Amino acid sequence: MASVSLRLADHAYDVLIGPGVRTSLAGVVRRLGAERAVVVSARPEEWVPDTGVETLLVPARDGERDKTLGTVGELCAAFVRFGLSRSDVVVSCGGGTTTDVVGLAAALYHRGVRVVHLPTSLLAQVDAAVGGKTAVNLPQGKNLVGAYWQPSAVLCDTDYLTTLPPRELLNGYGEIARCHFIGAPDLRGLPLADQIAASVRLKARVVEADERDSGLRHILNYGHTLGHALEKATDYALRHGEAVAVGTVFAGRLAGALGRIGEARVAEHLDVVRSYGLPTAVPAETATETLIELMRHDKKAFGSLAFALDGPDGAELVTDVPRDVVAAVLEGMPRAPLADLVATATATATVLAGAVPS
Structure with missing residues (x-):
């Protein structure tokens, strides 16, 4: 396992890289002190590790067509129905479009709730899930509406890569x-x-x-x-x-x-x-x-x-x-x-x- 630290003036987190690191999720949630979690997953339920707290699983789809403000609004509405508070956590599990959308929803909900990314695609692991950029598309172009919202952790489990479609x-x-x-x-x-x-x-x-x-x-x-x-x-x-x-x-x-x-x-x-x-x-x-x-x-x-x-x-x-x-x-x-x-x-x-x- 490799660990890469990202240290900013007012925020710091680690990116863990290697086989099986998704099992670190419950420990991350525990350190954050969250009592509830919403997991937004574009992958089967069995791909999502235990959070260790009361959890709502929200199915999602990877892909540019769902990378919209409408999807962000639907996610925030699900957070409300679940009773998610600012002290809780949102978890993404999917490719780069999913980490982008979930990251933006976390940035906007209650003006900011913590987010942990479990990127499951190679593109998301090497780029999209790291660095705090979140955005969705407009008909006029890509990533035109977004926010900077750094995650609390990124878990790049390389076991996920063996399940990817070749392309x-x-x-x-x-x-x-x-x-x-x-x-x-x-x-x-x-x-x-x-x-x-x-x-x-x-x-x-x-x-x-x-x-x-x-x-x-x-x-x-x-x-x-x-x-x-x-x-x-x-x-x-x-x-x-x-x-x-x-x-x-x-x-x-x-x-x-x-x-x-x-x-x-x-x-x-x-x-x-x-x-x-x-x-x-x-x-x-x-x-x-x-x-x-x-x-x-x-x-x-x-x-x-x-x-x-x-x-x-x-x-x-x-x-x-x-x-x-x-x-x-x-x-x-x-x-x-x-x-x-x-x-x-x-x-x-x-x-x-x-x-x-x-």
């Missing part, structure tokens, strides 16, 4: 791949648990330095600006990690076009993403202008096109990127039919899933 495993590798360009460059070839721990350590150090996206934390969005646009443009047929992978290749090309990095470093973006078996092409059906318009609505755009990009001093947020440069780089990206990208991702994911220890 969900590949989805998580998109977040691991982008770590190569923001401070964790040597993760390829490591055992999966070590990759998770390294990704969490990187994120913890960044969040400790910049909890609320005033500067350094923008690097965690590497590949995400185009990635979010691709998700929306394909009606989420491309999964988050797959879209971030394509966005990472694009980020390398855009940094090259702006003269921030040389050709070798641009090529390294493609090589790293390919090494994880992730897609590298933009769906042929997505128009350049549509993607640019979606990227303009990104939450860090500040009224202009903005991207986390590599450079001589490492990754940083670059604002006011010229629209014509973005368009030219997008037009130069490799293209493939969406159906082909999905089929290739599914086939690659099946091979990857077979390599995860059971």
Whole structure:
């Protein structure tokens, strides 16, 4: 088991990583002094460990379509009916969309109730459940309504990963791949648990330095600006990690076009993403202008096109990127039919899933 501490000025918690760590939940709840818990789970009941206190189990569904303010409202209403107080605790059990929605509901209910995350997908374990960002989608774009609400603990049980559909495993590798360009460059070839721990350590150090996206934390969005646009443009047929992978290749090309990095470093973006078996092409059906318009609505755009990009001093947020440069780089990206990208991702994911220890 690995343990990563995240220490902020007014809050601290640990992220536990390894097989069986979900059984730590009752001890966490006991330390918090909660008398009641609501567990919101997108997984079967038998996946949810005992909380040690009176518990309401609320079924949920992973997926972008339920990542809405309506779902948050339904959860808060269930908290009221159960009589959940500010001294109690909410627990999420599911993928990244579930930890996002439950985290936001916890942040809003009674202006804040404690939350513990049990992320069950690779993407949620390496990224979504750690760091305190919670958000839901609007029709206009991803993650446009949210709050910062740090959990009280995160339990990344790697046993959960053996139960994932193969493509969900590949989805998580998109977040691991982008770590190569923001401070964790040597993760390829490591055992999966070590990759998770390294990704969490990187994120913890960044969040400790910049909890609320005033500067350094923008690097965690590497590949995400185009990635979010691709998700929306394909009606989420491309999964988050797959879209971030394509966005990472694009980020390398855009940094090259702006003269921030040389050709070798641009090529390294493609090589790293390919090494994880992730897609590298933009769906042929997505128009350049549509993607640019979606990227303009990104939450860090500040009224202009903005991207986390590599450079001589490492990754940083670059604002006011010229629209014509973005368009030219997008037009130069490799293209493939969406159906082909999905089929290739599914086939690659099946091979990857077979390599995860059971």
